[in-house]
Amino acid sequence: MATKFVSVPIVDLAPLSTVELSEEALIAVAKELHEVFATTGFAYLINSPLSFSNEEILGLAREFFSIDEEKKMALFPCSAQCDNFKEGFEMGCCTPNRSSSTSSDSPFTLTEPNVFPPLYTFPSRHRLEILYTELLSLSRTLLALLALSLEKPSEAFTELLTHSVSTLCLLHYPAVLPSAPSQELSCSEHTDSGLLTLLVQDATGGLEGRNAAGDWIPAPYVPGSLVVNIGDLMAMLSGGKFVATSHRVQSVKTERFSVPFFCEPGADEWVGEKGKKVRYEDWVLGKMKS
Numbered sequence: 001m002a003t004k005f006v007s008v009p010i011v012d013l014a015p016l017s018t019v020e021l022s023e024e025a026l027i028a029v030a031k032e033l034h035e036v037f038a039t040t041g042f043a044y045l046i047n048s049p050l051s052f053s054n055e056e057i058l059g060l061a062r063e064f065f066s067i068d069e070e071k072k073m074a075l076f077p078c079s080a081q082c083d084n085f086k087e088g089f090e091m092g093c094c095t096p097n098r099s100s101s102t103s104s105d106s107p108f109t110l111t112e113p114n115v116f117p118p119l120y121t122f123p124s125r126h127r128l129e130i131l132y133t134e135l136l137s138l139s140r141t142l143l144a145l146l147a148l149s150l151e152k153p154s155e156a157f158t159e160l161l162t163h164s165v166s167t168l169c170l171l172h173y174p175a176v177l178p179s180a181p182s183q184e185l186s187c188s189e190h191t192d193s194g195l196l197t198l199l200v201q202d203a204t205g206g207l208e209g210r211n212a213a214g215d216w217i218p219a220p221y222v223p224g225s226l227v228v229n230i231g232d233l234m235a236m237l238s239g240g241k242f243v244a245t246s247h248r249v250q251s252v253k254t255e256r257f258s259v260p261f262f263c264e265p266g267a268d269e270w271v272g273e274k275g276k277k278v279r280y281e282d283w284v285l286g287k288m289k290s
């Protein structure tokens, strides 16, 4: 159950990188994660085991969005209209994903192959692929700890990640000019769909989470941190113990970059309560329609 939190807590992952990690230390981190996901649904993670600095990660986004507009649009034709004021590039698993086992009438598919600009246009593709792998690995660790904290076997959630359709996104929120027609939000209120989200944001600010009283609580940049939050699927798999907190991004006066990683199961995994399981892809595409 979300609480009336007034700030976003910090969880220190340093113990995970110690050479001889004791069981007590591991359980203490699991308990801390359990506590934040059962209350705020959001936390800052510090001292994560990633080999990338936030500056390097944000640099990848800046490099991508500096590609000439025409070249970008030729590769990624844009069709959908939406109420969000941002541009994004999304990549999935680096080895081609199994295509979906069922056909759907949805314009979205969770298993389409990655499309990259040519290397001479975007030389950092390889770094992005390594980042994807590291974020998936960190997600696995967090999911194992959350499973333990719920007194489930440690692989209860990680086993869903075979053929994972997790995505790494580069996002660019252009500055909203004072002369522009009123544009309140750069990213409208929503909950994430999957298991959990790991996000690197720049220092611009604008990200907010909604507490149980309906107040919007800012989640400003904390140097060196990743923001983590639970998605709808994890809230469901935890039997409602963990909360998928609504969040949004206020419109920004200067341009903003962020890099979220959405950790999701395989499209064909069966998820949900015993007797009421649904294919993940059907469930998530159904949610997008509603």
Ligand SMILES: O=C(O)CCC(=O)C(=O)O
Binding pocket: 171, 187, 192, 199, 201, 207, 247, 248, 249, 258, 259, 260
């Ligand atoms: O850019 C951000 O800080 C948040 C983006 C977000 O919530 C999303 O893409 O789901």
Ligand SMILES: [Fe+2]
Binding pocket: 190, 191, 192, 197, 247
């Ligand atoms: Fe989100």
